[in-house]
Amino acid sequence: MNGYQVIKSVAERTDGLWRPGPGSVYPALGLLEDEGLIQPEDSDSGSRKVFALTDEGKAYVEAHADELDEPWDKVTSPHQAFVDLQREVGQLGAAVQQVAIGGDEQQIAAVRSLLVETRKTVYRTLAGDSGTTVTD
Template identity: 40%
Template structure:
């Protein structure tokens, strides 16, 4: 008897998880909220900054520029770039570590194992390339971020979170017609944003 009652209760609970429009909100869950532009979304060469410049190319310049100051390990570079740009640019490990491997393969840096971490140092060739980039004005990508840029990037983040929150509400509680209108609004907004870049 207890099993039957328990099973019925479970069915009632499952049925009760549907909202008042009759659809299961889990189908429209977005998962944990994350920064809407992703890690390093406003970094040099990333979405939202500059045109025609590869992100890895700027990560390369940043790595060489940092190592020109002192030897560092990968995570230290990530933290330094985040700090120097006011949290606007935090390169992901998937950007930093392949760049380090490439620079090592090219003979521009060498690594040394210490306390379970690889610490990287410029070779003479690497120092020469970093000096050339600095002389040309490209050796300190983090200096591209001024106070206005950092403030505007924060405004973008806040606006992105607000839009995601509104989208979540429509997806979870809206009627099918309302959800369709929301999708059309998103598509129209996307077109307008790309049109801004084309101006």
């Protein structure tokens, strides 16, 4: 796997929530190579340096599997909730856009007021305010 493939793989694995940049991936690959955990291998990918785990790298991965899974667990466990909420925000944005384009002054003012109150309610919910009611 080369650096670009690492970047692409992380982005795909997290559905775009985390996309490391070349400035973090390539130095990390260099450190892993210096530590003997990965090594360049011959490839047909032209100028791109392709890496593979060394025997020492494979042993490290086996010995530290739980530790290496932890960052992925943190990124992917709340992931579905984020996707669900993001979808709702997108639908709300589309409705607000309709009002902004075709609504009269009274409708626009009413929607603005609803948005302000909704934002406050979201923060109260996050703070654990027991007076908050959530309905469909």
